[in-house]
Amino acid sequence: MRLLLIRHGQTTANVDFLLDTAIPGAELTDLGRRQAAALPDAVADEDIEAVYASTLIRTQRTAAPLAAARGLDVRVRDGIRELTAGDLEMLPGDREPGHEYMRIVFAWAAGDTELRMPGGENGVEALARYDGVIAEAADSGARTAAMVSHGAAIRMWTAARADNVDVSFAAARPLDNTGIVVLDGSPADGWKVLSWAGAAVETAGPDTDAGPTGQPLDEDQKP
Incomplete structure (x- = not known):
């Protein structure tokens, strides 16, 4: 499946x-x-057969024009919502709360999934809910599925599940709004990233050190 x-x-x-x-x-x-x-x-060149969005209104508003253009319904799923900030909710993402949030997010991607966001979920829970929606899409028979989700969630899941992208790669490349990560594979066989924000993975641009909102991280705050 193309994702x-x-x-x-x-x-x-x-x-x-x-x-x-x-x-x-x-x-x-x-x-x-x-x-x-x-x-x-x-995404005019993509043969999209299913469109998903999270339970947050911004993803549904973003997905609506794409779904309408393809004559599809938007499948709203809680599993691909943003990683819960818990006690950090609505705090500055370009300061220490945001740096702490991303440190935990990329710790999950690196395998420390028992770590819990203060007042929020842990990595086991976050990956399980995201995996569930991916598995649903794969089982649906759609050859290509588009999922409108969230920056931190996309980067965390991709770093954890794709064979050819690691934490350092995902941490160095924040996604702009409506940025796209294209993958190929399946839950059973694994995933490979084909492109990240329009660039083939092998030729992606130079590393940038950035936090969840695209702001630079201090040297001692990099995930």
Whole structure:
């Protein structure tokens, strides 16, 4: 199966660099709505047979134009929502709360799945719910599925599950709004990343050290 993991369009919380992970979450900005409207053209070459979105409103708003263009319904699933920030909810993502959040997220991807987000979920729970939706899509018979999800969740799951992407790669490459990670594979056989934000994995751009909202991390705060 070909899998497109798409980050949602820009939200008001993104503009303010806030850790916004609770349902229903922030609305799209004007730019975010334009990004959503542009998504069908951005993936025009993809033979998408299923469109998924999380239970946060920003992913559903982003997925709607794509689903409409393909004559599909948006399949809303809680499993691909953003990684729960818990006690860090709505705190600054470009400061220490955001650095702590991402340290935990990439610890999960590296295998420390028993670690728990303060007041939130642990890696076992986060990966299990995301895996569940991926498995559903694979079992549906769709040859290509698009899932509109969230930046930290996409990077964490991909680093944990793809054979050719590790934590350092995903940590160094934050996804812009409506950025896409394209994978090929299956839950049984494993996954390989084909492209990350439009670049083939082998030719991806230079590393950048960034946190969950694209802000640079201090040297002692890198995941």
